[in-house]
Amino acid sequence: MKNSLSARLVKLRLVEDSPLRRLDPRTKICLGLCASLMVMLPLARLLVFIMFYLLFLGWARLLPVTAKQIWRLKWILLVLFFLDALLISLELAVTVTLRIAMLAGVFTLLFATTTPAEFTLALENLKLPYRYAFSLGLAFQSLTLLEEEWNGILEAQRSRGALRPFGNWRDSLRQVSDLVALTVPAVVMTTKRAWSITEAAYARGFDSPHRTSYRRLQLTRLDILAMMVALLTSLIFLFWPVIFSFLEHAL
Numbered sequence: 001m002k003n004s005l006s007a008r009l010v011k012l013r014l015v016e017d018s019p020l021r022r023l024d025p026r027t028k029i030c031l032g033l034c035a036s037l038m039v040m041l042p043l044a045r046l047l048v049f050i051m052f053y054l055l056f057l058g059w060a061r062l063l064p065v066t067a068k069q070i071w072r073l074k075w076i077l078l079v080l081f082f083l084d085a086l087l088i089s090l091e092l093a094v095t096v097t098l099r100i101a102m103l104a105g106v107f108t109l110l111f112a113t114t115t116p117a118e119f120t121l122a123l124e125n126l127k128l129p130y131r132y133a134f135s136l137g138l139a140f141q142s143l144t145l146l147e148e149e150w151n152g153i154l155e156a157q158r159s160r161g162a163l164r165p166f167g168n169w170r171d172s173l174r175q176v177s178d179l180v181a182l183t184v185p186a187v188v189m190t191t192k193r194a195w196s197i198t199e200a201a202y203a204r205g206f207d208s209p210h211r212t213s214y215r216r217l218q219l220t221r222l223d224i225l226a227m228m229v230a231l232l233t234s235l236i237f238l239f240w241p242v243i244f245s246f247l248e249h250a251l
Contacts, residue, residue: 014112014113014114014115015061015062015065015112015113017061018060018061018062018112018113019059019060019061020060020062020109020113021113022222023113023222023223023226024122024217024218024219024220024223025110025114025118025119025121025122025217026122026125026126026217026219026223027219027223027226027227028109028110028113028114029110029122029126030226030227030230030231031109031110031226031227031230032106032107032109032110034230034231034233034234035053035102035106035109035230035234036102036103036106036107037234037238038053038102038234038237038238039099039102039103040238041237041238042095043091043094043095043098045237045240046095046098046099046102047098048237049237050098050102052233053102053106057105057108057109060109060113062108062109062112062113065108065112066105066108067105069104069105069108070101070104070105073100073101073104076100077097077100077101080093080096080097080100081093081094081096081097084096084097111140116137116138116140117137119136119137119140120133120134120136120137120138121217122217123136123137125216125217138197149186149189149193150186153185153186153189156185
């Protein structure tokens with residue numbers, strides 16, 4: 001039952017109709033890393049790159065997923081924006097907010113189009129030790145399951161009257177005290193899941209010295225082309241003043 005639930009949640013999380021779904025997961029890791037480097041850009045070039053990146057996400061059918069991911073950080077982004085604008089400058093506030101939002105949504109192209117098994121296999125093929133590849137893949141897989149369990153605990157506690165619905169800001173302190181009713185069951189459920197996963201992993205030869213991957217990844221021409229375009233785009237945005245100066249002197 002747990003395996004079917006896991007498969008169902010993974011299927012719901014994946015954007016199956018995205019063109020990036022066909023790419024090798026190592027290619028998507030490269031795309032994410034190249035995009036994450038753009039947070040070092042100054043504000044003007046960062047805005048230009050964000051526009052290009054939004055167009056890319058729209059083409060890849062990942063814009064709604066990315067917007068949802070960034071929306072979850074709205075309060076953190078708002079607090080940082082107002083603090084930076086009040087204490088330092090408006091330009092810095094805009095730059096920092098855009099950079100954090102960019103980092104929050106940049107790896108959507110990987111996690112929304114890759115299964116946990118594919119992610120683990122990609123890390124193995126990148127020569128990461130299997131113990132660490134398995135742990136990272138497991139953490140990736142567990143996020144949705146833990147969120148579902150947390151929501152289940154929340155509903156169960158509300159049905160028992162242990163949690164009262166949020167009324168206004170004056171109830172904030174009461175809401176913090178009510179979190180105890182959520183924390184204890186969540187810790188118990190997380191511990192049980194970690195124990196079950198550990199037993200299952202060792203039963204399947206987790207530490208076997210002769211284990212081999214069930215499949216091998218192979219880069220296609222499309223993967224190589226995508227990585228070359230990503231690297232070239234990153235170099236253009238990072239070194240645009242140098243490139244512009246060189247072209248100006250050359251012409």
